Amino acid sequence: AQKVTQAQTEISVVEKEDVTLDCVYETRDTTYYLFWYKQPPSGELVFLIRRNSFDEQNEISGRYSWNFQKSTSSFNFTITASQVVDSAVYFCALSANFGNEKLTFGTGTRLTIIP
């Protein structure tokens, strides 16, 4: 069975602080993908990144960075110099072997950036 755990239900930080959102996953499959989606107050889900299980290189995109560590089954997301527009619910998700129909979501982390 697959499982994604986002232990942080809600996080609040002051603008310009850095913040890390944790994601821990469980799967018995050796081939899998991990995703992060952002859900702003408007409600839609916006794709941020995917990572496959064979690529443990960290990735940086502007103020966003992702740290994938298979040894700890974690795929953490860091926002540097946070901005008010980063306020949203962030979901980590896992897809293994059979594609999107087996996409398993975590419960999400609500991030609030305080001006």
Added chain:
Amino acid sequence: NAGVTQTPKFRILKIGQSMTLQCTQDMNHNYMYWYRQDPGMGLKLIYYSVGAGITDKGEVPNGYNVSRSTTEDFPLRLELAAPSQTSVYFCASSYSTGLGTEAFFGQGTRLTVV
């Protein structure tokens, strides 16, 4: 760029009523999905479709029906609404279900059953 469009955005139903949530996409994606999002929970897959005329159950299909007569449209039907179906419903589409394919989501339909 419309992407995935869902209607309505909000709806209140009485117990036992029926309704159809509409979903259409203009990206010519073969694969479409319906998820529900309950408070404090992640998204759970209700039904999905790999192409016109083909649908299959997801994790939580009970109480719902779907059809896929065209590539663009994937409506979700609630026949006898129950309070347990109060949720936010998301439609999504993707080019394929190839591992790692990203899904594009609609803005959601907030449904309340009273």
